[in-house]
Amino acid sequence: MLFNPDISKQAVEIIFSNKKVPSSPTPLTFNGIPVKKVSQTKHLGMVLDSKLSFENHINGKIAIANKGLGVMKQLKKWVPRKTLEDLYKLYVRPHLDYGDILYDIPELQNQGIFSTNLTNNLMSKIESIQYEAAKIVTGAWHGTSREKLYNDLGWENLHHRRTFRKLLLVFEVFKNSAPNYLSKTLKMYNYDLDSRLHNRGLLRPIFCQSKRFKRSFLPSTIADWNRLDLDIKRSASKSIFKNKILNKIRPKKRSYFGIAHNDKTRCLSLLRYSLSPLRAHKFAKKFNDTTNPFCLVCGSTETTEHFLLRCNAFTAIRTTLMQNVSSILKYNLLDLPNKTKIDILLYGDKSAKDDINKAVLEQVSLFILNSKRFHQE
Secondary structure, eight states: OOOOOBTTBOOEEOOOOOSSSOOOOOOOEETTEEOEEOSEEEETTEEEETTOOOHHHHHHHHHHHHHHHHHHHHHTTTSOHHHHHHHIIIIIHHHHHTTHHHHOOOOOSOSOTTOOOOOOHHHHHHHHHHHHHHHHHHTOOTTOOHHHHHHHHTOOOHHHHHHHHHHHHHHHHHHHOOSHHHHHHHHTTBOOTTSHHHHTTOBOOOOOSSHHHHHSHHHHHHHHHHHSOHHHHTOSSHHHHHHHHHHHHSOOOOOOTTOOOHHHHHHHHHHHTTOSSSHHHHHHTTOTTOSOOBOTTTOSBOOHHIIIIIOGGGHHHHHHHHHHHHHHHTSOGGGSOHHHHHHHHHHOOTTSOHHHHHHHHHHHHHHHHHHTGGGGO
């Protein structure tokens, strides 16, 4: 490889150190041209800072992702929910995925592989990007439960996603014995072939004197690998391994059965998430304009059940709703317990075909829009 040093494109020098005052070696030159000292440098798209904190890299990726969210906000009135979701997965989330196995800061509490805690500020900032994207896709209000949002969308949280991607890399290294530098490193932590620990698919844990080292890729991933079920570790292929872990961390998407109209899916979503213009929902979240949870018409607590099944303000259109839904389902919805009615009205009948459930949710969304109750946002 031939180098052509140029004063306008100087070679750079960076000292990686956790010391408060790192050592200052003799200035370097390259073919008579001074080597520039820097506190960070970009290499293969990763911003490497002198302390390898990856904070600047993460903040840079978050800034790019925020621009993508801005585009999604501009488009949300004009494109269907599915398109918004594809935009996030294709053009926003990849920026957060890039280099994640290096910058990940896992939780050290022994709560299993896929713990729900997220205490690190940087990792929380990354998760907030996905939360904002979920709100844009669904039309949900700020303050909506992240768990409810992700369950509805069928998204795993990014903390679990990073852990999954690290484990997948280890599996690929074992399966393909490549890349060579990682394969050689991991073989150092294999137990002897005749050891019962080897038969259980375990690796030697790495002794760590500092939390920083313990959180780094190799020690944290080996610890998570050892917690995996043997059945997963012995998967016959990469796709089988992926599916087994994704089945653990990725919730099953709640369907809208092909309804593409944004206002319809948004209204249904707000009721599914229990954060909507209904007074009980707003009161629970301490909205300044809602001093009590009671319906202004009936005086009862204005919950989802009250709105869909009992409120006197919507008796006429509710009668039409129940008749139409009962006709679609071929049984009388009114004969069912209230909880079952609500589940069917918001999520469809599990035993019915998709076209039947689409017709049911179309009727429910029509009821919500005709009530004009959600126009008060």
